[in-house]
Amino acid sequence: MTRMAIGGIVAAVALAAAAALAAAPATGPAQGKGAVDDMNPRAPTTPLNITLEPFWCPLCVADKRIKAEPRELTMMRKPVAAVVEQLGLKKTPWLAIETPHFKIFSTLEDSSVKYADSVYARADLDRLKKLGFEFSLGPDSAKLDAHVRVHMYQVRLERQYAHFSALTGNTKPNLGMGLPYEIWLWNDYTTHHEFVDRYVGGKNDKGGVQWHFTEKPNFQVFSCAESIVTAQVAKGDGALANHVFHNVAHLLADGYNNYTRETPAWVEEGLGHYYERRENPRWNNFCWAEGKPPTDFTKPDWEAIIFTIVRRDKDTPFATWCEKLQPGELSGIENGLSWSIMKWLIETEPLRLTKMFEAMHDLDRNLKPGELIQDAFGCAPNVLYQRWREYVLKEYAGK
Numbered sequence: 001m002t003r004m005a006i007g008g009i010v011a012a013v014a015l016a017a018a019a020a021l022a023a024a025p026a027t028g029p030a031q032g033k034g035a036v037d038d039m040n041p042r043a044p045t046t047p048l049n050i051t052l053e054p055f056w057c058p059l060c061v062a063d064k065r066i067k068a069e070p071r072e073l074t075m076m077r078k079p080v081a082a083v084v085e086q087l088g089l090k091k092t093p094w095l096a097i098e099t100p101h102f103k104i105f106s107t108l109e110d111s112s113v114k115y116a117d118s119v120y121a122r123a124d125l126d127r128l129k130k131l132g133f134e135f136s137l138g139p140d141s142a143k144l145d146a147h148v149r150v151h152m153y154q155v156r157l158e159r160q161y162a163h164f165s166a167l168t169g170n171t172k173p174n175l176g177m178g179l180p181y182e183i184w185l186w187n188d189y190t191t192h193h194e195f196v197d198r199y200v201g202g203k204n205d206k207g208g209v210q211w212h213f214t215e216k217p218n219f220q221v222f223s224c225a226e227s228i229v230t231a232q233v234a235k236g237d238g239a240l241a242n243h244v245f246h247n248v249a250h251l252l253a254d255g256y257n258n259y260t261r262e263t264p265a266w267v268e269e270g271l272g273h274y275y276e277r278r279e280n281p282r283w284n285n286f287c288w289a290e291g292k293p294p295t296d297f298t299k300p301d302w303e304a305i306i307f308t309i310v311r312r313d314k315d316t317p318f319a320t321w322c323e324k325l326q327p328g329e330l331s332g333i334e335n336g337l338s339w340s341i342m343k344w345l346i347e348t349e350p351l352r353l354t355k356m357f358e359a360m361h362d363l364d365r366n367l368k369p370g371e372l373i374q375d376a377f378g379c380a381p382n383v384l385y386q387r388w389r390e391y392v393l394k395e396y397a398g399k
């Protein structure tokens with residue numbers, strides 16, 4: 001990704017589309033009890049092995065949920081309380097916790113997790129219960145207070161991490177990064193803006209912001225505000241979660257093997273859309289550099305759009321656009337196609353995909369995006385693309 005990509009969001013669900021969805025929820029994820037759990041991407045009948053412990057949280061210490069271990073959590077290389085003080089947020093309630101691979105800071109308020117918000121919502125809530133949290137499960141949603149909601153992100157983020165780690169067969173601490181991934185979840189835009197302004201210095205923070213602090217031990221940060229997601233996408237915990245899944249996919253791809261080169265844009269955005277859409281296809285996120293976000297692929301049903309594009313030969317040659325390095329350079333259509341190609345590769349060629357990931361940061365070989373494809377898949381980008389087109393014409397027909 002770019003040094004600072006704008007983890008943008010888009011009003012992915014126009015009002016008309018939202019109304020259509022409400023009338024026909026069949027395209028949404030499984031609902032209620034019995035929803036599917038996450039599986040190991042290299043062994044699809046084996047449940048994913050998710051590491052949720054040990055974790056540390058001052059409120060859980062006070063509640064005796066975890067062992068009393070006094071500690072001062074550091075984020076941005078200093079005590080979190082010092083960051084809060086520097087930002088002048090003494091009156092804002094906040095909480096910071098540490099999980100096996102993440103440090104999560106939050107000023108989010110309480111919220112309801114609807115079972116229909118994600119394929120994995122019910123299973124995640126069960127995991128939360130197993131960690132010792134108490135809350136009641138209603139007929140179609142669970143209300144979480146601000147504290148428990150942060151731990152819901154612990155479950156979500158560690159599940160996403162476990163999936164990417166299993167997909168790529170990477171078992172290094174933090175996938176190879178020096179320190180855990182830092183996730184800053186702000187309730188409102190003003191505090192997100194102040195944080196980014198002071199510590200990252202980006203100009204466009206109207207979406208989420210990612211940053212790689214490359215000084216050793218290096219780490220990556222993602223900061224976003226729920227109020228922006230509410231205004232631009234939709235209200236509620238599910239829309240924010242999808243926004244986080246998209247952007248954390250970028251952090252993991254860039255953290256993989258302590259990667260410091262640019263990742264091909266189609267890989268970045270393909271993964272971002274893969275990880276958000278497997279939760280729920282309603283809320284899509286786009287990263288764009290400047291100006292207006294993409295206007296294509298704003299409806300949830302991407303398979304039907306892609307099928308039409310491919311059948312009518314409206315797609316542009318993959319050999320050309322696979323060379324793009326900045327996510328913001330991808331058109332809306334290329335965002336959609338990247339998602340489908342990545343999903344197809346994850347489901348059918350995880351080992352070769354990993355071979356491509358491993359070659360990406362090999363500075364001696366210094367392969368270009370097209371050469372990476374040739375190296376990993378043993379064919380030119382357009383040959384791989386042709387195989388994908390045949391898959392689309394067969395599998396997306398009638399969707």
Ligand SMILES: [Zn+2]
Nearest residue numbers: 057059060147
């Ligand atoms: Zn806690």
Ligand SMILES: [Zn+2]
Nearest residue numbers: 269272286287
């Ligand atoms: Zn993105």
